[in-house]
Amino acid sequence: MSLLDSFKDPHLCQAVLERIHAELHGELRFMEVCGTHTVSIFRSGVRSLLPENVVHLSGPGCPVCVTHDSEVALFLELAGKNAIIATFGDLMRVPGPEKRTLKTAQAEGARVRIVYSPFEAIKLAQDNPNDKVVFLGVGFETTAPAIAATLKTAREEGVHNFSVLSFHKLVPPALHALAADPELQVQAFLLPGHVSAIIGVEPYRFLAQQHGIPAVVAGFEPLDILQALHLFVTMRNKGQAEVINAYTRVVADAGNTKAMAMLNEVFMPADALWRGIGLIPGSGLVLRPEYAAHDAMQVFDLTLRDVPQIKGCQCGDVLKGKISPDQCVLFGKACTPAAPVGPCMVSTEGSCAAYFKYRV
Amino acid sequence: MERVLLDYGSGGKASHRLIGELFLKYLGNAYLNRLDDAALLDIHGPISVSTDTFTVDPIFFPGGDIGALAVHGTVNDVAMLGARPRFLTCGFIIEEGLPMADLERIVASMGQAARDAGVMVVTGDTKVVPKGMVDKIFINTTGIGEVFVPKPPSGHRAAPGDAILVNGFIGDHGLAILAQREGLTFDAPVCSDCASLNHLIARLLEAIPEVHVLRDPTRGGLATTLNEIAGQSQVECRIFEDRIPVRPEVSGGCSFLGLDPLYLANEGKFLCILPEQYAQQALEIMRSDPLGHHAACIGIVGQDHPGKVVLQTPLGGTRLMDMLEGEQLPRIC
Numbered sequence: 001m002s003l004l005d006s007f008k009d010p011h012l013c014q015a016v017l018e019r020i021h022a023e024l025h026g027e028l029r030f031m032e033v034c035g036t037h038t039v040s041i042f043r044s045g046v047r048s049l050l051p052e053n054v055v056h057l058s059g060p061g062c063p064v065c066v067t068h069d070s071e072v073a074l075f076l077e078l079a080g081k082n083a084i085i086a087t088f089g090d091l092m093r094v095p096g097p098e099k100r101t102l103k104t105a106q107a108e109g110a111r112v113r114i115v116y117s118p119f120e121a122i123k124l125a126q127d128n129p130n131d132k133v134v135f136l137g138v139g140f141e142t143t144a145p146a147i148a149a150t151l152k153t154a155r156e157e158g159v160h161n162f163s164v165l166s167f168h169k170l171v172p173p174a175l176h177a178l179a180a181d182p183e184l185q186v187q188a189f190l191l192p193g194h195v196s197a198i199i200g201v202e203p204y205r206f207l208a209q210q211h212g213i214p215a216v217v218a219g220f221e222p223l224d225i226l227q228a229l230h231l232f233v234t235m236r237n238k239g240q241a242e243v244i245n246a247y248t249r250v251v252a253d254a255g256n257t258k259a260m261a262m263l264n265e266v267f268m269p270a271d272a273l274w275r276g277i278g279l280i281p282g283s284g285l286v287l288r289p290e291y292a293a294h295d296a297m298q299v300f301d302l303t304l305r306d307v308p309q310i311k312g313c314q315c316g317d318v319l320k321g322k323i324s325p326d327q328c329v330l331f332g333k334a335c336t337p338a339a340p341v342g343p344c345m346v347s348t349e350g351s352c353a354a355y356f357k358y359r360v
Numbered sequence: 361m362e363r364v365l366l367d368y369g370s371g372g373k374a375s376h377r378l379i380g381e382l383f384l385k386y387l388g389n390a391y392l393n394r395l396d397d398a399a400l401l402d403i404h405g406p407i408s409v410s411t412d413t414f415t416v417d418p419i420f421f422p423g424g425d426i427g428a429l430a431v432h433g434t435v436n437d438v439a440m441l442g443a444r445p446r447f448l449t450c451g452f453i454i455e456e457g458l459p460m461a462d463l464e465r466i467v468a469s470m471g472q473a474a475r476d477a478g479v480m481v482v483t484g485d486t487k488v489v490p491k492g493m494v495d496k497i498f499i500n501t502t503g504i505g506e507v508f509v510p511k512p513p514s515g516h517r518a519a520p521g522d523a524i525l526v527n528g529f530i531g532d533h534g535l536a537i538l539a540q541r542e543g544l545t546f547d548a549p550v551c552s553d554c555a556s557l558n559h560l561i562a563r564l565l566e567a568i569p570e571v572h573v574l575r576d577p578t579r580g581g582l583a584t585t586l587n588e589i590a591g592q593s594q595v596e597c598r599i600f601e602d603r604i605p606v607r608p609e610v611s612g613g614c615s616f617l618g619l620d621p622l623y624l625a626n627e628g629k630f631l632c633i634l635p636e637q638y639a640q641q642a643l644e645i646m647r648s649d650p651l652g653h654h655a656a657c658i659g660i661v662g663q664d665h666p667g668k669v670v671l672q673t674p675l676g677g678t679r680l681m682d683m684l685e686g687e688q689l690p691r692i693c
Contacts, residue, residue, distance in 0.1 A: 045674075103686075116617070356682075357680060360679060
C-alpha cells in the first residue's frame with residue numbers, strides 16, 4: 001500500500017471512528033473552512049459514518065462562495081468592456097445582479113477564457129497584443145502567490161496589456177471574525193491544508209489562545225480528517241485547546257516563506273467584502289502601488305458598488321454555522337444547483353451544493 | 361496546401377469531384393455508389409434508429425478522431441437497443457479552409473471504422489460554410505439496425521435485484537480530449553476508448569437475451585447515465601466506488617484538474633443491467649473480448665431511493681451520485 005493509499009484505508013479509518021465513538025462525551029460541533037475539505041467529507045462518505053454527536057459545519061472556505069455580489073458585478077462590467085477575461089473555471093456560473101453570470105455574458109459575446117494557471121493568461125495577453133487581458137484573481141492564500149508571480153513576470157517582461165482584478169481573500173481574518181461572533185456555534189476548527197502550506201500554523205494560534213477554540217491543520221484524505229476529529233476529542237477530554245499541525249507531510253509550521261515573500265511583494269492587505277458575511281477588516285489582498293499598471297481596478301477605472309442583498313438567502317448563517325443548509329427556507333426549492341440563489345449553492349465546493357448533491 | 365473551398369459545397373463539378381475522389385474512395389459500397397437522391401434499403405423486422413451530431417475540439421486526439429467517433433458513437437447507440445447496426449447516413453458541415461489532408465484523414469478513418477463495425481454509409485451530404493461559421497468540421501450520422509432480440513433492452517427495464525456491469529475503464533475519452541485541448545501532458549498519456557461495441561453486444565445478447573438495460577455512458581459519463589436509468593426505471597442504483605474501473609493515470613489527472621472521472625465522457629463503454637443470475641456469464645463474455653478485458657460488476661439495483669444513484673464509498677459510507685448541472689469546470693483550489 002502506498003503512503004497516500006494508507007490515508008484512505010478503510011480499516012484504519014474504522015479504528016479511528018471507533019475511538020471517536022468511545023471517547024467523545026457530549027456534542028462536538030466542528031467547522032471546516034476549506035472547500036476541498038467540504039467535498040472530501042461528503043465524497044468519501046466520512047459524513048455518513050460520523051457518530052450522531054459529531055456535527056459537521058462548512059464555513060467560508062470556498063473561494064467562489066465568498067466572492068461578493070459587488071465583485072461579481074465588476075466581473076460582468078469588465079466582460080462588457082471589450083476586454084478578454086481569463087478566469088479559473090468555477091467562477092463561470094456565479095450569479096451576479098439579475099442572475100447574470102460570466103456564462104451568460106459569454107453567450108452574449110463577451111470573450112471569456114477558462115485557464116488552468118494564471119501564466120496562461122500572460123500568454124493570452126502576449127498572443128493578443130491589441131487586446132487587454134484581465135485575469136480574475138479569486139482565491140485564498142493558496143493561489144495568491146502564483147498570481148503574484150504572474151504579475152511580477154508581467155511587470156518584468158513588460159506585458160502592458162495584462163492586468164489582474166484582485167479579490168483575493170485571507171483565511172485568518174475571516175476566522176477572527178467568526179471566532180469573535182458571540183452567536184458562533186462552533187467548538188473546533190478543521191484548518192485548511194492547502195492554505196496552511198503557504199501561511200504555516202502561527203497565524204491560527206489566536207484561536208486557542210484568545211478564544212479557547214481547538215484547531216487542527218489537516219490533509220484531505222478520510223484518515224486525515226478522522227484523525228483531526230480524534231485530536232479534538234482528546235484535547236477536550238484533557239481540558240486543553242491547542243492549534244495542532246497534523247498535516248506535517250505537506251505543511252511546515254513556518255509555511256512556505258518563499259511563497260509568502262512573493263505574495264507580500266506584490267499584494268498588500270485591505271478590507272474585503274465576503275458574500276453572506278459582509279466586510280471583514282484586512283481580509284483581502286490588493287495590488288501594491290508599484291503594480292498599478294497591472295491593477296484592473298485602476299486600468300479600467302472600476303469602483304465597487306453596493307448591490308441589493310439576495311432576498312431570503314441565508315448563506316451568511318450557513319457560512320457561520322448557525323444553520324445547516326437544509327434549514328434555509330430556499331434550500332432545494334427556490335435554490336438548487338440548477339438555479340442557485342446564494343453563493344453556497346453555486347460552487348461545486350459550496351456547503352449547500354455539497355449537501356444537495358451528496359446527502360442521501 | 362490544398363484546402364476545402366466554398367465551391368466544394370456548391371453542388372457543381374467541385375462537389376462531384378469531392379464525392380468521387382474522396383467520399384466514394386473511402387466510404388463507397390453498392391448502396392452509396394448509385395448516387396441517387398436516396399438509398400434503397402432492404403431491412404427486416406423492427407429497426408433501431410439513432411442520430412447524433414459530432415463536434416469535438418480537437419478533431420484529432422489520442423486514440424481517435426471526429427470521423428471514427430461519428431461512426432462508433434452512432435453504431436453504439438443503435439446497438440444498445442439490441443440491434444445489429446447495418447446502415448449509416450452521414451452529413452458533413454465543413455468550414456471553408458479546412459486542409460484537404462485533414463478531411464481525407466477524417467473520411468478515411470470513418471471508412472475504417474465502418475468496415476470494422478460492419479456497417480455501410482449509404483447516403484450522405486456535404487455543406488461547406490464560410491470561415492468562422494463552424495469550427496473546422498461537424499459530422500452528423502444516423503444509424504439504422506435490425507433488432508434481433510425479442511424484448512429490446514431499455515432504460516425503463518432496470519429491476520430490483522439486477523446487477524450493474526460495465527465493460528472497462530471509465531473516463532479515458534473525456535480526459536484524453538481535455539488534455540489534448542488544453543495541451544496538458546501526463547506521465548502516462550491517456551487515450552480515448554473510442555470503439556464500436558456492436559460485435560461484443562451481439563455476442564452478449566445472443567447468449568443472454570434476458571439483459572434488461574444497455575446504455576453507453578457518453579456525455580455526462582457514468583454518473584449521468586446511471587441517473588437517467590434510475591429515473592426512467594424508478595429504481596435505486598447502488599454503486600460500489602471501489603469496484604468502478606478507473607485507470608490510475610485518469611484518476612491522477614482528474615484529481616490534478618479537480619474533475620471527477622465518473623462524469624467524464626466515454627466512447628467505447630457500455631453499462632449492462634441484467635438479472636443477477638446472469639452476471640457472471642455476462643462478465644465472462646465481456647472479458648473474453650478486447651473491448652471488455654476490464655469488465656466489472658459495479659453495483660446492484662435496489663428500491664430504497666427510487667430515481668437516485670447511491671454510491672457506497674470504500675470506507676463503507678454512502679452518498680448520492682447526482683447528475684451534473686452543466687459541464688464540469690475545473691476548480692480554483
